[in-house]
Amino acid sequence: MKYPKDNYEHPSVTKIGGHNIIGGLNRVYHCNFYNAYLQMAVLLTRGVGQQDPSDLLTDSVTPLIKILKQNGYTNLDLIQEFSYCGFGILEQLDELHWQTPRSHYGEVLCSHSKPHNSCYFTAGYIQGIVDKKIEEVECKLLDTAADKFIGYNETISLDNYLIYDFALQTEIPQVFAFDGCQEFNTQVDEVKIISELEKIPLCGNYNSPATGLIEVFNTVLTNHFADYYNRISYETYFALCDAGIPEEDSKEMFIQAGHVCAFNTFGRIMCSTEWYNLIVPMCQNKDDWLHGMVAIINILGWGVYRIEKIEVEKELIMRVYNSYEGIGFRRMYLPEKVGNDKNTSFLAMGAILGLAHLLWKIDIRDKPELTQDFYVKQFNNPDNSYIIEQTDSIITGDNYDRFIVSK
Amino acid sequence: METKTRYTIAISALFLSLNTQRKYHKLVKIENSLVASKLGILFALTTSTYINFKGESIELDDSQLLALQDIFVQHFNVNMATEIHKLAKITDDIEESNLSSDSNQGFIKKIKGFLKIRPKIQESPA
Numbered sequence: 001m002k003y004p005k006d007n008y009e010h011p012s013v014t015k016i017g018g019h020n021i022i023g024g025l026n027r028v029y030h031c032n033f034y035n036a037y038l039q040m041a042v043l044l045t046r047g048v049g050q051q052d053p054s055d056l057l058t059d060s061v062t063p064l065i066k067i068l069k070q071n072g073y074t075n076l077d078l079i080q081e082f083s084y085c086g087f088g089i090l091e092q093l094d095e096l097h098w099q100t101p102r103s104h105y106g107e108v109l110c111s112h113s114k115p116h117n118s119c120y121f122t123a124g125y126i127q128g129i130v131d132k133k134i135e136e137v138e139c140k141l142l143d144t145a146a147d148k149f150i151g152y153n154e155t156i157s158l159d160n161y162l163i164y165d166f167a168l169q170t171e172i173p174q175v176f177a178f179d180g181c182q183e184f185n186t187q188v189d190e191v192k193i194i195s196e197l198e199k200i201p202l203c204g205n206y207n208s209p210a211t212g213l214i215e216v217f218n219t220v221l222t223n224h225f226a227d228y229y230n231r232i233s234y235e236t237y238f239a240l241c242d243a244g245i246p247e248e249d250s251k252e253m254f255i256q257a258g259h260v261c262a263f264n265t266f267g268r269i270m271c272s273t274e275w276y277n278l279i280v281p282m283c284q285n286k287d288d289w290l291h292g293m294v295a296i297i298n299i300l301g302w303g304v305y306r307i308e309k310i311e312v313e314k315e316l317i318m319r320v321y322n323s324y325e326g327i328g329f330r331r332m333y334l335p336e337k338v339g340n341d342k343n344t345s346f347l348a349m350g351a352i353l354g355l356a357h358l359l360w361k362i363d364i365r366d367k368p369e370l371t372q373d374f375y376v377k378q379f380n381n382p383d384n385s386y387i388i389e390q391t392d393s394i395i396t397g398d399n400y401d402r403f404i405v406s407k
Numbered sequence: 408m409e410t411k412t413r414y415t416i417a418i419s420a421l422f423l424s425l426n427t428q429r430k431y432h433k434l435v436k437i438e439n440s441l442v443a444s445k446l447g448i449l450f451a452l453t454t455s456t457y458i459n460f461k462g463e464s465i466e467l468d469d470s471q472l473l474a475l476q477d478i479f480v481q482h483f484n485v486n487m488a489t490e491i492h493k494l495a496k497i498t499d500d501i502e503e504s505n506l507s508s509d510s511n512q513g514f515i516k517k518i519k520g521f522l523k524i525r526p527k528i529q530e531s532p533a
Contacts, residue, residue: 044448044449112437112445113481114484246447249447251522252520253448255521255522256444256521259521353521372436373435376426376438382519387520387522388522388523389522
């Protein structure tokens with residue numbers, strides 16, 4: 001049987017505090033650039049201590065599937081939602097064999113190393129469905145017709161890692177309506193932008209030929225589990241710290257993943273027809289482009305982004321209420337785990353810095369071709385590059401995350 | 408006392424050579440800051456010695472040269488053995504007892520990172 005079926009009813013999405021909750025779990029849109037870089041960062045830790053990064057990438061999703069099942073999901077729901085969320089098309093061949101003829105991780109993931117089996121996430125997803133150990137045995141990245149998975153008659157038991165209650169912030173100020181916010185004069189209407197964008201179906205393609213991929217803005221998105229990202233990021237970060245890697249190098253790997261994501265995906269959005277039709281007519285200057293992109297970020301499930309200050313080409317200050325990293329961290333760990341270190345919302349740091357670079361290092365309004373060569377050329381030249389600092393952090397007990405981009 | 412031959416490699420030449428090799432093999436180029444972060448991490452995990460790849464140059468011994476070659480194969484998908492041997496210049500032989508893992512401290516940083524680093528202030532006891 002092929003999935004998704006034509007009569008598949010999309011899951012209900014509860015939008016609350018900047019989070020997009022499906023089946024009780026926050027989902028966040030991310031692109032193939034981010035997924036690739038993050039997976040690469042995690043795989044660096046192969047051979048470090050007791051940690052096997054392949055297991056981490058696989059097993060971190062399995063408890064989340066278990067939560068969905070506890071919340072009433074059937075196996076069919078899970079198979080169909082795999083496609084809805086842009087992971088591809090998941091098919092069960094027999095009791096022990098599965099395949100994904102189309103898949104995000106098997107097709108659009110890019111990496112610097114030799115191509116290898118890369119569908120760890122999919123294997124972990126299937127593990128959650130069948131409660132058995134699953135291994136990927138063929139991957140489309142190695143030019144096979146499908147990613148293939150085999151199950152073992154070995155029941156697995158993976159504990160839920162979301163072990164602490166931590167509620168979402170409910171008092172989130174409206175745009176520009178908070179103490180300390182600069183007075184902005186802009187025609188950019190975030191409410192209108194969000195309302196219009198919600199009409200665009202950001203879900204896997206079911207039309208023939210169905211791909212189960214979310215291909216928009218010349219990039220490929222997934223509607224992923226925020227907790228999966230958090231688990232693999234922070235476990236890897238702590239493993240690197242435990243191995244004695246200097247904090248700067250460890251953090252930069254994750255910040256760079258967010259930066260690449262912002263540069264490529266935000267950049268492509270800001271060159272898209274949709275952007276020019278909806279947002280550009282509201283824009284007079286670069287500040288407005290920042291406001292417009294922040295409005296779009298606020299539909300991604302990443303929390304609520306609020307610009308506090310813009311001093312053009314000098315400083316950008318951003319607050320993030322309910323940042324998915326901050327909230328997710330507090331549901332997995334105690335704040336003491338990072339001491340008083342504020343610089344720990346890595347994705348947000350990279351994304352905000354990337355956004356500033358799109359307008360202040362290059363000028364995305366000129367519609368440059370966003371190739372890897374272009375990226376390398378820009379960022380091998382330190383001129384006009386910016387740096388980022390996180391001054392407030394939900395992880396350490398602040399009400400929001402706050403970031404300063406400066407030179 | 409046992410001595411080890413040490414080699415100095417200019418970082419800019421090493422990274423340029425890496426991307427030349429990658430381009431030759433039809434692989435995408437990688438920006439210097441990411442190469443430096445990856446190498447710093449991978450080299451430390453492989454050899455238990457941290458070297459800052461964001462400086463002007465690095466100093467390695469024979470076994471560390473081999474480790475570096477292996478990292479390029481495994482994590483950057485290119486064989487850099489020939490290039491590394493061309494780039495590695497023998498520096499003074501130094502006594503093993505003087506080998507230091509932080510030998511690159513004091514070099515001017517050439518590769519700008521993304522993170523604003525503040526000097527750590529030691530907390531005073533209450």
